[in-house]
Amino acid sequence: MKTYQSDQVRxxxxxxxxxxGKTILAESMMFEGxxxxxxxxxxxxxxVSDYSEIEQQNQxxxxxxVLYTEFNGNKLNIIDTxxxxxxxxAVISSMYTADVGLMTINSQYGVEVGTEIFARHAERLNKPLLFAVNQLDHEKANFDQTIESLKVSFGSKVAIVQYPVNAGNEFDAIVDVLLMKMYKFKGDSGEREILDIPAEEMDKANELHNALIEAAAENDESLMEKFFDQGTLSEDEMRMGIRAGMIARDLFPVFCVSxxxxxGVKRLMEFVINVCPSPDMCAAMKTKDGKEISYNAADPVSLFVFKTAVESHIGEVNYFKVISGKVAEGMDLVNTTNDGKERISQLFVVAGKKREKVSELVAGDIGAAVKLKNTKTNHTLCAPGKNISFAPLTFPNSKFRTAIKAKNESDTEKLGEYLNRAHQEDPTIIVEYSKELKQIIIHGQGEHHLNILKWQLLNLYKIDVDFLPPRIPYRETITKTAQADYRHKKQSGGAGQFGEVYMVIEPHKEGAPDPTKYKINGKEINISVRGKEEINLDWGGKLVFYNCIVGGAIDARFLPAILKGIMEKMDEGPLTGSYARDIRVAIYDGKMHPVDSNEISFKLAGRNAFRTAFKNAGPKIMEPVYEVEVLVPSSNMGDVMSDLQNRRSIIMGMDSVKGFEKIIAKVPLAELNKYSTALSSLTSGRATYDMKFLNYEQVPADVQEKLLKAYEEESEEE
Ligand SMILES: Nc1nc2c(ncn2[C@@H]2O[C@H](COP(=O)(O)OP(=O)(O)OP(=O)(O)O)[C@@H](O)[C@H]2O)c(=O)[nH]1
Ligand SMILES: [Mg+2]
Known part of the structure; x- marks a missing residue:
């Protein structure tokens, strides 16, 4: 293959x-190329695209x-997502890499939830969009309704370049209002005739042509002037204007295909080559330190790895985009993420599992390398000494969590290794070794996402795993003030043990003044604060520890031991063994023994007094609550709302956005188990949601009751 220059790549x-119909459209593109x-x-x-076993099983x-074609003297790289x-x-990393997003719209349904989701990511990544209204051969194809829905979502950015003459089973003709021609197709071969537009279509074609000229002129002042002077633009001027509009994301052209x-596939590819921007016309890539690296082949080499995968027969493959310079076989580069050295021993271009060796790739082009030592998704490789590190991809919050366990105990270590590797290949898989929950928790974008991981573990790595319900990281706290004291005394033989501690505990509230006086059960306790320690707990919240000992009742050297005893209970709360938080403790009195007092005694006294006080202080279990934002078509709104209500949620807000309803709700994590799956089945996959941690809130009394009982039973079993 010849070396393509930056301006010859799309x-x-x-x-x-x-x-x-993305994969089938890609198939026709591969055929045309x-x-x-x-x-x-x-x-x-x-x-070509769905070549892996699991994709074929799932259809x-x-x-x-990654796919490519050589087309009309240019190289067209296509990433099917x-x-x-x-x-x-995978969609986000592909979009980050591509210069234009080609969005297929199923003409039976118009804009769907996926259209909305991916369009939002394209907006965030500042990528131009191009629409292909697809499946126009389907008997239920409805072009006009599809355009209406596009206009609802994307407003005046929608610019019709083509419309179908006869959408439906007989579909074989498209009017192109950029070229003002009609394309007529024979059979399924892609063979086409380019004809004059028939008289009966002329009015409609002219109207859309003029609208397109206007849209094209809008993005360039000189084109606008010309348009006002001459009332029209040449074909080339229209192309320029459309390209400028696409780069500015002000104009999303619409094409028609089956x-x-x-x-219409070849014509669409021609448009991509002739009008869509090549990488060197697109925004520069940003580095972590805010610099910009433009697609310039004359600069030192840098490349960004957007995908790492293990492919059968060849092992790990890294897919990358050359950002600057040229990468050639045999080059030595530096991985700026881990400072490792990497040699590019072999360079490929790929179309699915088909690979072709190339000697060189230029800025803006996409390729693959094998046998790199330690390079993964999101890493940058660059010329030694250049120290370029591109801003990494960012992904949505995870939506699904499950505990994972190897069926066979002896596979546990291997499982850990492969899970870490899975995260490196797919950063939306997040692995958490939770000491608190005593589980390995994996987080992903949905149940199906993690089921694919399970399949891979079994079929590629021979590790059989179970998914178990993940435990909930509850917290414990108190709601009232309580006093307790405890005397630890052991004097049977040998050295004795003695320690006595008096304390008051109460809820910690940010910004509250230090205590001066407590009144408990009619008794007044005067407090004079000698020392204060404010501990930010690893698991969130605080413990505030006051030393209020007067008259040397307890030596200062024993206070750390008392705190230690309290921390042992904070670490394993008295109600359910969960972490405790947001408590303040005042140690205001106690007793020592001249010989028998030691640290262990005070630790035990502190721990036991704290436990008693905690139980008398209106203890409550708190649970993590998430803010959930659901985007749902209006027709499914009722079902989704009543399902949310069954999940103890509080609706915080509702909004209509571009044909969809947005619901914002506060939902306890315990009620969100498998929510993505439930939502999907409630709406036939037409809704989506995002969730993020909000805060901890007290569980209702009936839930607390159940949790206490479950903990009791569990403790008895142990
Ligand atoms: N009638 C008709 N059917 C199509 C067309 N394109 C795709 N299909 C069918 O629609 C189904 C889905 O097509 P795919 O190409 O797999 O769709 P996709 O967008 O890649 O789907 P995902 O990979 O799940 O995102 C398949 O059964 C195709 O045969 C089309 O132009 N016309
Ligand atoms: Mg597909």
Whole structure:
């Protein structure tokens, strides 16, 4: 393969709701680019893009797949992405890498929740969008309704370049209002005739043509002037204007295709080559320290790894985009994430599992390298001494958590290793070794996402695992003031033990003044604070410890031991063994023995007094509460709301956004187990949500009752 220069490369990511036809569109593109001479199908498990076993089993894309074609003297890199929200990590990394997002819209349904989700990510990443209204051969295809829904979501940015003459089963003709021609297709071969627009379509075509000219002119003052002077623009001027509009994200062109029947695909590819920006026209890449690196082939080399995967027969493959300079076989580079040295021993371009060796790739191009020592997704490689580190990808919060355990105890260590590796390959898999919950918790974007991981563990690494309900990180606290004292005394034989501690405990409130006086059971206790220690607990919240000992009742040297005893109970709360938080303790009196007092005695006295006081201080269990934001089509709103109400949630707000309803609710984590799965089945996958930790709140009395009982039973079993 020849070396393509930056201006001869186009990088697009195929985006869109699951089932909108990205993989089949990619297949037709591969066919048009002569990468394959027969098109595969999803049903026959024969597409270039969905080549992995698990994708074929599921009949949908799960990973991003890098593809390329050589087309009209240019190189078109295409990244096919999965449409399910579970695999949003792969979509985001693909979008970050591509220069344009090509969004497929299923013309049966118009804008779907996936369209919305991915469009929002494209906006965040500042990427131009191009729409392909797809499946126009379907009997239920409805172009006008699809356009209406696009306008609801994207307003005046929507710029129609094509419309179908006969959407539906007979679909074979498209009017192109940029070229003012009609494309007519024969069979499924992609073969086409370019004809004059028939008289009966002329009015509509002219109207859309003028609208497109206006939209194109809007992004460039000189084009605008020309348009006012001449009332029209040349084809080239329109291309310039459209490109400028795309780069500014002010104009999203709309094309018409049937990926399955290969209708309109070649014309769409021509548009991508002729009009869509090449990398060197796009925004520079930002580094971690805020510098900008532009796509300049003459600069020192730098590249960004957007995907790491283990491929059968060849092992680990790193997929990257060259950002600056040129990368060539045999080059020595530095990984600026871990300061490791890497040699590029072999360089490839890839179309699914097909690989072709190349000797060089230039700024803006996409390729793959194998046999790197320690390079993963999100890492930067660059010329020695250049110290470039690109800003890493950021992903949405996880939505699904489960505990994981190897079926076979002896696999536990291996499981840990592979889980860490899974995280490096897919940063949306987060692994947490929770000492608190005594579980390995994995977090992902949905149940399906983690089930894929389970499948991989079994089939690729031979580790059989169970998913178990994850425990909830409850907290304990108190709601009232209470006093307790405890005398620890042991004088049977040998050295004795003696320590006595008096304390008052009460809820800690940020900014409250130090205590001066307590009144408990009619008795007044005067307090004079000698020392104060404010401990930020590792698990959140505080313990404030006051030394209020007067007259040397307890030696200062024993106070740390008392605190230690209290901390032992904070670490394992008296109610359910969960961490305790937000408590203040005043040690105001006690007794020592001239010989028998020691640290251990005071630790035990402190611990026991604290436990008693805690139990008398209106103890409460607190649970983590999340803020959940659900985006749901209006028709599913009722079901989603009543389901949320069954989850002890409090609705905080509602809003209508572009044809969808947004619900914001506070929901306890304990009620969110498998929520992504439930929501998906309630709405046939048409809703999405995001959740983030909000705070800890007291559980209701009936829930506390149940938790106490469960803890009691568990303790008895042990
Ligand atoms: N009638 C018709 N069916 C299509 C067309 N394109 C795709 N399909 C069918 O729609 C289904 C989904 O197609 P895919 O290409 O896998 O869709 P996708 O967008 O890649 O889906 P995900 O990988 O799940 O995101 C398959 O059964 C295809 O055969 C089309 O142009 N017309
Ligand atoms: Mg697909």
């Amino acid at each position: 990088n697009i990511a195929l985006l869109g709701n699951t089932g909108s 002569k990468v394959i001479d027969r098109k595969g199908t999803i049903e026959a498990k024969s597409t 949908r894309s799960i990973f991003s797949t 999965p449409g399910s929200d579970d695999f949003v990590g 990926g399955k029947r290969n209708v």
